[in-house]
Amino acid sequence: MNKIIFFLAAICFAVSSCTKEKTDYEAEIDITVPEYIAFKEATRIHAADHDISIEALNGTFYKGYNEIRLKIIDRKTQKEVNATATTYLPILTEANGNILTCPHRYHLDYKTEGKYFSGYTVFTDKSNTTRNWELHITFTLDNQTYTAKQAVNVQEQTNKNLNATVFTGKDNEQYIIALVSPQKPQIGENELIAGIYRFNRPNNPASGDFPDPTQFSYTEVRDYTLKLDPRMPEPSMGNHSSPNNQDLTQRDDGLYHGVVNYTMTGNWTLNFILLNKQGDLLKGTEVPTDFTPGIEGVKSELYIDILF
Template structure:
């Protein structure tokens, strides 16, 4: 009899346990693929919205990582098969030109199209940048052009160099990392492009960029364990090491060498020559 009582008790309590378990289960929240980024533009149309995000608060001269989302208003969903492409364009008083930029890729986050643009100059009252976006929405090919603002970096430091090399070619060299420099040997990254014409900027492969960081306010001393920037085909970046031994203002003196080791831009730092004509600036 005791056994039967236990069985009845279990049968009576079981629905309660099941009900409690179901009530406590929460639907997991979907991760926000643009969490931590700033929405710097929102361009509405009749049936969709284009959102533009950056890790910065505004687009600046130099290297800018950019994320784009396109929302179908009727379906209330972000597009994952938009096949998005883009083209930045600078409208100057006497000419127009584009900028080095990557393709847009959404393989990592299906609803977020990611890429980067290296803006060579800021806009002003009479000269401006715009961004043309091409994408597919419900089988329709759409092209939209939106004016964007590009400003000088708020810290006033040089993070991009546009120059003519000794080979009579024009280059664009831009700083990527470290974004948050540390008193340590930091991973150092840059991108290098050649300007073939106003619209064409191919990646330059297999050059070398020598690295000599100095502190002008501290006797122009350097630091140990730096590694020159060399090209990586895997990510199309120039990778090296940047040794920073203390906080403060640093000038990262550089020299650009071609495949044959010929110097195309920049000079050695010596007692009589305290800085190279090719450099980046850091302060932290």
């Protein structure tokens, strides 16, 4: 009888602990991590008689994945103009003189229904006193090519559901995985969307005016597989997983889509294994399936922590 009472008391303690943690996590998310759905102007760049307006969610550039919308406006009429060959290149300059870029869409796509150029940027660092981001834009109008540049501020991403990771694969190439969605997960099955990018090492020295885009580019990797094993690594959670998860595969939008099932709020680790088109392992390790209450869970060598 005493053993039964002790067992029931332990269950009650575990349930109350989980409930307390769950409440705390929900309060943190509600206060600090809103879901942004509106595009607002993040910066405006002057180019001769035109303005280049770049919009992002919440009007802010964040470390990690940013969808952008670019419009070119005649400054006199304040009307959008029909430009062509619009390019977009983010450049990071570090205090030691290193000049880098990040995953981005260089040739922007024009969306006729919204009358804007569509692209993205995966900022790999936030702006600070030692790291400065600058956007370089070109466009053609009436057979004349315009160039412009603008320093921009990139803020820390406070929403851990939009975290990213940079790593070197077994092929000695640099990769970036950036979470795109959901911004604010729900308990249950969520569509998980991520971008996967590989740095293009320059084959030739720079030519022409700075910056030469051939020196600063990434590729959206094609037809890879990102195997998913979500776990709750906290000792109190025993590194348990959940059912009905689906690995991420690429769709027509270039992004990778899968399903993650969050059974409760709290700290989760998205354990990954990345396979290339041929099925070769590039990064990641299998996670033990043992339930380990009281012990912090083992993570894959490739993972992203989230919190909701």
